[in-house]
Amino acid sequence: MHLYAQTSARRTRQVLADLVAVALIYGAVKLAMAVRDAIRQLAEPGRKAESAGTSLSDGLSDAGDAASEVPFVGDQLKKPLRSAADAGAGLADAGRSLQDTVGHVATLTAVALIVIPTVFVLLLWLPPRLRWIRRSTVTRQLAAGPGGADLLALRVLTGPPNELAALPTPPGGLAAAWRRGDEQVIADLAAIGLRREGLHG
Known part of the structure; x- marks a missing residue:
């Protein structure tokens, strides 16, 4: 089985078609990676929210622990600080959730941008190549x-x-x-x- 024709004109066309197909698939992959990286930048607010929420929660938790040691009113002081710390933890969770969502969207978008053009290129390029390989093999066997x-x-x-x-x-x-x-x-x-x-x- 031969992948390319023996005559120069057809072989040149086949090589060019193969190079174009490879270039288009490579371009689709590069574009998908660039789009994925751009979408991932949208997760920056989520990272900031997570960092701020974590810092706020930790600081208020420490303050609540310190306030609980105040005689007579320690428990009353600790409760609002603990509630505020929980709110900070919720902000951190929301930030993480945003990052996860953006990451999933970026990955799915990249996969779609790779798969759809690649399938399209393969559907246009591969069947004619396979048909030629089959025809040329049959013709060669017939001639021999x-x-x-x-x-x-x-x-x-x-x-x-x-x-x-x-x-x-x-x-x-x-x-x-x-x-x-x-x-x-x-x-x-x-x-x-x-x-x-x-x-x-």
Whole structure:
């Protein structure tokens, strides 16, 4: 099995198509990573809120612990400070939640920006390449088998006639020459069949 044609024109087109496909997929990945990083910047307020909430909660908790040691009124002083510390912890939790949400959105967006263009490129590029590989393999096996040149010549005779005009027309026409077993005509027709698939005779 060959991945590329033997004729230079078709091989060049195949290589260019492969390079374009790889470049498009690479570009999609780079774009997705850039978008992901940009979205992650939106988590900065969440980081600040988490930091501020944690600092506030820790400070108020320490203050509440210190206030609880005040004789007679320590418990009364500690309760509002503890409530405020809980509010600070809630702010920190909200900040963490925002960061998690932004992180998930960034990841999902990056995955979508990679998968969708990649699938689109593969759907446009891969089927024709696989069809050519299959056709060229069958043609090569056909040409190598017994009577392969005859079969290739027949395939050319029954296919599009545009390339037949370049061949010299023998008496009675190309089809009659093929039926007579004219070796030169058969060889010329088989060569056209191989060239159609980007193969050399």
